[in-house]
Amino acid sequence: MTDIVQLSVRSLVEYVFRSGSIESGFRSASSLTDGTKAHQKVQKQYGELDRKEVYLSTEIAYRDLLFVIDGRCDGLLAGTADTVAGSQGLTIDEIKSTAGDLASIDEQSYPVHWAQAKCYAYMIAKEQELGSIGVQLTYVQIASEEQKRFAAELSFQDLELFMLELLQGYYPFAEQKRRHSGLRDASIKALQFPFPVYRAGQRKLAGSVYQSIADGRKLFAKAPTGIGKTISTIFPAVKAIGEGLLQRMMYLTAKTITRTAAEEAYVMLEARGLHMHVVTLTAKDKVCFQEEMNCTREHCPYADGYYDRVNEAMIDMLSQETLLTRSTIERYARKHTVCPFEFSLDAAYAADAVICDYNYVFDPRVQLKRLMEEHKRSTVLLIDEAHNLVDRAREMYSSELKKSDFLAIQREYKGSNSELQRAAKAVNDFFIAVRKEVGDSGVEVKPELPGQLLELLEIFVEHAQSELLAAGGREAGQLLDLYYAAQGFIRIGKLYDERYVTYVESVRNEVQIKLFCLDPSYLLKQNGKGFRSHILFSATLSPLSYYIDMLGGDAETDYSVVVPSPFSSEQLEVYMEPLSTRYRDRGHTRESIAVLIGKLTAKRTGNYLIFFPSYAYMNDIYELFTTQFTSTTMIQGAGMTENEREAFLAAFDADNPESLIAFAVMGGMFSEGIDLVGDRLTGVVVVGVGLPQVGLERNIIKDYFDGQGKDGFEYAYVFPGMNKVLQAGGRLIRSEQDRGTLLLIDDRYFQPRYQRLLPQEWKTADGGAPMIPEQYGNRDDSGRESFTRQE
Template sequence: MPSLIYIAVRTLVEYVYRSGSIDVGFRTTSTMAEGTKAHHKIQRTYGEQDQKEVHLYTEIACDEYVFGIEGRCDGLLVQDGQLTIDEIKSTAKDIDLITPDAFPVHWAQAKCYAYMYAKEHQVDKMRIQLTYVQVDTEQQKRFVQEVEYGELEQWIMDLLRRYAPYADLLYQHRCSRNKSIERLSFPFDAYRAGQRRLAGAVYRTIEEGVSLYVKAPTGIGKTISTIFPAIKAIGQGLLEHLFYLTAKTITRTAAEDAFVHLRTNGLVVHSVTLTAKEKVCFQAEMSCRKEDCPYADGYYDRLNGGMLDMLSQETLMTRPVIEHYAQKHRLCPFELSLDAAYAADVVIGDYNYIFDPRVSLKRMLAERRNQTALLVDEAHNLVDRAREMFSSTLVKSTFLALQREFKTRSVEIYQSSKAINDYFVRFRKLSEDKYRVEKERPEELVALVETFVFQAERQLASSGGAEPSPLLLDTYFAAQSFVRIGKLFDEKYVAYAEIDRSEVRLRLFCLDPSYLLTQMGKGFRSHIYFSATLSPISYYRDMLGAGEGDYSLSLATPFSADQLEVSVLPVSTRYHDRERTKERVAQLLQQLVENRQGNYLFFFPSYAYMNLVYKTFVEEERPDVDVIVQQVDMTEEERERYLTAFQAENGRTLVGFAVMGGIFSEGIDLVGDRLTGVVVVGVGLPQLGLERDILRDYFNGIGKRGYDYAYVYPGMNKVLQAGGRLIRSEQDRGILVLVDDRYLQGHYRSLLPEEWRDYTVLNVRD
């Protein structure tokens, strides 16, 4: 019996007919919204017998497969007894430039609908109409064909045969994948303590189609314990796809390593790692215009060959693999990774590909979402990342600069920029303080920015391939984001302004991202949020949008108590006491390295505080101690040199000064004797500031512990992450020193992991 392959009309015709270069034209959010309005306006002109949004499905046998094709046509018109399929396409371009043969993919989409309807209703002849509408002018242009059923049948068989090699590759891979999963065993000799429990919880959560919030301490093996059961769920038909989402490159590498282990154990899956466009671009200066980039020029003419080559030869498509095939087939590596992601079983990438409304994978259909699970690693990072995704900022000076640049170049850009600059001038004159916080959306400003976005789009779209003004382009994207976020503005937002002399910075600030995270993640079968520091778990459930039916799981450390020696030095590290206590802190650090040779990491809440203690620490020369210091904005090479310095066989003591919440306090593994001790100075509280105070007041106002939500919980998370660098395996031993008198308070002590609470209280002489 032939195998059944389901495919959407749009996916089918785009694979066969899409051609040409990567389009970097400005079909933006507002343009798309106008396009939707244009669709609806045309559909409202349909007659009583006409139908709109007609769902169509058919099954077609082609060689050894049966294709189940599904789609929804814009209109089915009845005119003088004839049936017409109407396919509506909106455009921001000059409609007079559109010719009948300009977009073969549009004809192909309409022909599919015509064949599907004619087959079901036994119609001998169909009319096909392409209706183009210009979103600015609402000008319309129509092209019509009349096609016999036999011609449609012959055409669609040719279409399917052209798609068949790709369909066959995916089908054969799916069979191999499922067989390999059936035989797959856990890739290590034994489960660590807590590991089997975590894996079982992940599988049951996917099975039930709910979400899971997991606090899984360092050393349990969170990555493999979440990936393995999710892969097993694919084998059982519960899932077809899996996203492994992270905030940092190093945790993406851990996921890739887990799939290497599973592949060694027999697993066959297609996994794709998504890397930011600016990191993988082959050009010295990134420009996606076909005139500037040979990898963008003619991209779709070469894409199918490149995809078939890569998917038939590779399973784990990491950044080097993507770059290899991109060079081989002269394809943009970023776009190739995105196209491969839609075909893959597993996608490894940043949070923003799912949760950020600006860059999420838009082409993922609803039916694919309900076959997909999200594994969200280091989920504690998602709270602040989501606030940033759902917030937006405008700055007065950029509009003043645009006003000056376009004064003689474009009256529309000049006037719309001037209107926004004038708004900010009035705003500044009416504001008596340096800060201003409003609970209402700034309606007048949003309207002015919408006008600017409209004019900027027209200017950019009419550039005729010329290089656009960098200032206009950057400001356009910022304004577009502002309009988008303005539509989300509700009681969980504030608009606040910072005024510094002539400058005004106005921000639409998301206070609680839980609802929007839920909306962006809607439709996925299951979400698994996990972190070693998802504590207190009630706070993260609240901030990440947990529902009543979702599960929580807290696991104990898999390591023995004698592996970790914890001490507390109760001195004040509060901002106003730092100068006074810096010598006591430095003395502790000095005594620590004198008493035991090894490698140490000293973590501080800020660069300023770190440098203050560092200067005191190095006043006394120690020829047998090497000191390295984290710098702001270190390159990848500088970071690698910093970490490489931590070697077990150094023969000398090494001290690394670093910052909590920075690149060395999360996700790094310095196992065995590569790390002897960690000192965490302070309780990690974010610096007092306007945003944190706004958060505190908001959560106080809705009956929650505002200071904890704004300051304590985020701060202590940094402490737990920094201290978690120390014990990474069953063989590790180490010293952890917490420097702050607040660790003796019941509230802060309760936020420490169980294995840290049996601490020794130090005096400096100890």
């Protein structure tokens, strides 16, 4: 039986014909292959018999493979009286747009464009049994709408020969992919769950994931920390690939440390026989080989000639490796002298599984653009620590600009580019008018899009683009950054609806205007459309109704599962202390809190994590604690490097001769995704209920949801805050062997609003006795408040 290879015209011609170097750092808003408006303007000029956006498909056998190739041509133009005999006057029109000068484009500038047009011409000629057919390239200048055309008449024999040469170039990659698919499918069929038995709840979670994929539904899964959520979601998705339900899986994370957990799960499965290509995407600035990141052929040998070498590099890596981690990609990138970041992106389109940040799917600025709809339909999204996606999405779908940036460009280009200088001045003048309206230290919130500002930005972008094209993007860092910021603002402006507000902050000479997304649920749903299934999972999707609402779910049609904790109550001692940690009370209770931490950590030698809602509060208690106690301590620093983070975690040694007390912040790098199993962690203290700091944006969110008939205070403050508490406390019990003590310090833990958000295992123990103090204000000999546990 001949194996079938399905691919698009664009994928085929880009693989074979792309060549040359990675472009410079500046890329205009409208590339040569992305100009919808320009396409539409050309198509409006078509005659009555001409057709646009024509879907075409063909089958071609080459060697031992059957290629099924499809695509959509821009135009199929009807014939005229003076056309070549045998062509019936039909012409394929391929439209390309550019922000550059049309004079710089000649007939042979872009062979890939001719290749695309020839593919469509072959399909039509074959379908209609034509002896020849016309082929036309139409280039459109975005700003001027000027057009430039190149045309040719090609025989069917020439087109057929061209297609065979095209497939000859693609065949090595297709053959490698076929061999791999055979090995992958056979390995999945034989693959067993990588542990002798499922933990309690694991089978339920894995079964729910598989069923959701089979049914093509979203699943919201709340499963406790330590249950093994990563393997319980990856394993059934792998099995779904083996059953033909999927072709690809994407494991989306918010933090590097959870990315590592996913990599380790695939390593575990590979050790048990799995053969899959799994690629990890790492941020560009982290993998760049150069001291200064400058993506031009003049400055970077890995960018120079990248497309001439990447196909060979890809086949080499995919033939030899399966787990394409950062180190593996870097090794092959150096071997073949290709950019490691672009190489990883190209590998992602060829891989069976991708581990990456949320933004590669949900952020319109950086999402994987070549992930076509047909690929999405056979892809599942595994969204780890999904509670993080709410605030991350707000960031993705918001945009802000500052007055000072436009003033700087206005001054820089005075005398050298008068049009750009005037455009920047017009935007700066708009900011000045806004400052006069709100005052030097004022705030204004409006539910309307600033239409005048967007019009001025369109003009600024046009002139900035011309300047950047002339300069090649070099020596223009400040302008380049502002160009992209203005483009981002315009892009977000097109998404603006009733879920947005515009707010202005004026402080002295600076004015900031922000398009602020209050409810990202609709945009998350839109950007996630087309994928077969979404699996959103976390230990802290509580309350579940809130996260279904905020993450674009539908309570009526989407699936949900709540997995109970697999751990026994004897593993965890929970204490609560009713001391106020509210900002106004911190001066009165900080000494008592420091003493509580000292007393808890003195009870048993071990390693302790103490979590605070802010750096300032943490530093304050840390200073008090270290003056009263001689324990070994560590403290989380702002902006820690990867090496500093690893050193911090390495200090949690089960064999430490003395207690280690580490101070950290809730919601930071040490409160999620870390596994300190066994005796590496003895106790956790959570100071406060994690509420975000009261501020403008949080209050805007509160007011918005109040207006929607919901509890705005809970949506803006309580739910995000308690999520941090649950994550921090969840560091403690990670396996059946773990034992530990959890101390929660805040009087609000005794209020129903907060109590109902605590896990059941934090509320009861020892046969169901509630964990509450015997009495408020129980004092030790020093007069300080102590904590006790009601038996």
